[in-house]
Each structure stands twice: as structure tokens, then as C-alpha cells.
Amino acid sequence: ATAVAASIEEPITPPVKVKYTQLLIDGRFVDSASGKKFKTYDPRTGDVITEVAEGDAEDINRAVSAARKAFDEGPWPRMTAYERSKILLRFADLLEQHTEELAALESWDNGKPYEQAAKIELGFSTRLARYYAGWADKIHGLTVPADGAHHVQTLHEPIGVAGQIIPWNCPILMFVWKVGPALACGNTIVVKTAEQTPLTAFSVAKLLHEAGLPDGVVNVVSGYGPTAGAALASHMNVDKLAFTGSTGTGKLILEMAAKSNLKPVTLELGGKSPFIVCKDADIDDAVEQAHFALFYNQSSSSNPCDLMMVDAIRCYETSTSLSQGQACCAGSRTYVHESVYDEFVEKAKARAIKRVVGDPFRKDVEQGPQVDSEQFEKVMRYIRSGVESGARLETGGERLGSKGYYIRPTVFSDVKEDMLIAQDEIFGPVQTIFKFKDLEEVARKANASKYGLAAAVFTKDIDTANTLSRALRVGTVWVNCYHIVDAAIPFGGYKMSGHGREKGIYSLNNYLQVKAVVTPLKNP
């Protein structure tokens, strides 16, 4: 523990240099039209890493024009699907070859443990690139047996220019997760990265070009939400918008899309996912998984994580900023049956105390710093609110070290539904534990949230698992596991956790138009 504390005071020099800091428009790195730049910070120290071009409405216009031209006149939507597939496969190979450099840059800008960035975030991004490469040449319409003497077919066409706004918790993964299905379907794209973590998308997009992507197909604009992000969401020449971020911003995005050109929108928003431990659950397993479910992306390479890394497919939330509890599908409401409650709380507390927090470039670290001062302050405010509202602080609750944004893993027990920490998405290393008596009660309480992203049920009883899986109004139910997020498994939310599904076969519909073509049959 001493070595880890020392690593907070004396940060390790990142084994990577920043190469690209300009907007990527039409295949070239360029300054912003205004010449403005903004700073991106090292969450371990609060020091400036570098300055990056600050894109705003004018740059979004330039990027959308490039994407429009690449869609209307360029080779991308016209080349064979097999050619597109091969470019995505080459891109996956390049991601694999550049894993160390990209993971180091990601850790530096975001604060997540390097091991997590390399194994989980890069591993899963590579897997996603190959997954979507596989779809590119398998997208086709139907022949429809309509009434009457007509030949009817549907063409599945790319939708056009896609705008994609991504968050800071898993910058590389979110980038690939968003561009993958759009590219497989033949669209062109403008990505607006998160202002907290602008660095890695430039390098990843550069690799796409090295893989043979034509100029203008993927454009990357770094900048702030209310300027660059809003310009993209409101743009009249953007045909589709995909957003991952907070529910509050999601509402603004939907409004901007409606007020401009009614572009269809997919939203992947916040969560407050219940993790239900029934009386017959394997308690030690449930403790470890509940810990992982919440602290992941605050974190690290605990056992379940290692398992996932074996095939490096799973755990999108796992990988990234998840280790600092910065995962939208974090298991952030832990419901424990009264008969095992005391044992669970004791063990959950012991596990949190054992959690290794330190410099993300140290090998054995499970949890790095929160991404920036704003997130750090927000999490600390929630911790204070938990204490003030009468929840029992079992461990943690304070800053770790004298610089950067490290927070000691925190566990609250005796949490009640009306507390703020029970309702809001904290997005930090704060586990909240509730007690329940019966299944009907826990299902009702689990559903009494504006969110509906994910849930977990820990039980050995198949009937309990089935009953709760059907009762929970969420986009994913994990039974006796958590954060299993495969390329083929659809992901998305009920209620205010979002609209639509990403990943898997479902993600393709977001990027396709269906055209019905009807031809009279002369000799039916």
C-alpha cells in the first residue's frame, strides 16, 4: 500500500508522446477555423498534458461538408461491401499493433489503469472492428410477397452523414463502437469527442486512414458540447445522430435534432442499475461481482476482469473509465436480502478496503484517479450528501493523496430509496447497499428509477432468476455475472437511459434506410 501511495505523489512518466492535436477533416489534420485551442489535463496531477484544437460551429460545418462530399461523390458508399470489410479488418490489425501506444495515451488522458486500457478497451475495440467488418458484406434487403401483380423488394441503403457525440469514460472504445456499424453500412461520419479526453480519437482515426479509409469518410472534431456538439446535433446536413452521455444532455440533443431537420437519434444515457443479491446467492461471488460491477472503470484487474481479458471481448464498461466507477451501466444500487445482509456488507467493505488505488501506469493498480476536477468534486459532493442523509459510511469517503483526483473506494450501507445517493448517477467509486425482504418488494424498488439501463440478479434458483429477469425494466439483465458486453449482444436502455440499441445486429438498423421498390409484373 505504501508503494501505491508513493506512486500517487510521484507520477510515473507515461511511455508515450502526444502526436496529434489538430482536427481531422477530409483526411488532413488542421487547426480550428478560429485558431483557438483548449487544454487537456492529466488526472493524476491536474497538470496540462497538451493543448488541442478547439473546434466549434465553423469546424463542424467544414467536417460535415467533407462527410457530405465523401458520401455524395466519394468511393466509400460505392465500393463493394467486401472492400469496406477489408479496410475494417486492416484497421483492426492496426489497432492490435498499436495497442501499447494507444492504451498509454488513453490512460494518461483519462486516468484508467493502463492494463485495463490495453487489455479491455483496446481488446474490445479490436474485436468490435472485426465484428463490424464481418457485417459489411452481409447487409441486404428482402423480396416481399405483396398482394397484387407486383415485384416488391427492399433496398437497405446507408442513411448518409452520421453525427456521433461521444463521452470521456471509454474514449477509444466509444469511438470504435460508434463508427463501426456506421462504416459497415457505408455511411460517412463526423465524430465530436469529449473535451476531457480528446487525444486518442485522432490517433485511432489516423489508423483508419492508414487502413485505406478514403478521405472525408471519418472526420474528428474536438471541442466543447454547447459549441461543437450543439452545432453537430442541430446541423441541417447531418442525417443521423448517435449520442452517448448524460441524460440531461440527451434531452438537449433530442430537442436540437427535432428543431433542425428531424434527424433520427440514438441515445445511450445514464443508469442507476440495481444489483440484486438473493438469499440463496453464492455470497463470496456476489460480493466480488458487486464490487466489480460498481468500481469497474475505477478500476482494474480483479479476477472477473482477468477472466474477461482472456478473450478480450467483453466488458466495455469494464475497460475504461469504468475502473473508477465511471461506467454508465455500473451496478450502483446493491440490493441484498436481509438474511445475508450483514455478512454481505462486512465482506463488501473488506473488499473495498483491499482495492488498490494508485498511478494508472503501475502494474498492480485496480483504480486510478477520476477523470477531472469536476467529476472529482461531484463525487465528493455525493459522498457528503450520503453522510448527511444518514447512510452509514462503512469505508472510504475521502480523497487519496495530495494531488490529482484519487478517491478512496467508498461503501455506504443502510441506504434508503429517498436519499440522493440512491437516485442520482454518481459515476464514481461509491457503492450503496440496500436491504430487502422479498422479491416483489425488490423488483418494485429496482424499477422505481427514472433509469433502466441494466440490472443483475444473483441467485441459484432458476425461478427467481426468471421472475426477476422478466420483472426488471432494463435493457440488459445479467444473471450471476456483470459487465458481460460482447460485440454481438445489444446494449441500450429503457426509460431515461436512452433510445435504441447499439452493438449486435440491432446496431445496423440505426445506420440504414429501407427503400421499398415496387415494379409491376407484366406476366405474373
Ligand code: ADP
Ligand atoms: P458527461 O457528464 O459524461 O460529461 P455529457 O453529456 O456532458 O456527459 O457529455 C457527453 C458528450 O456530450 C461530450 O462529448 C460533450 O462535449 C457533449 N455535450 C455536452 N453538452 C452538449 C450540448 N449542449 N450539445 C451537444 N453536445 C454536448
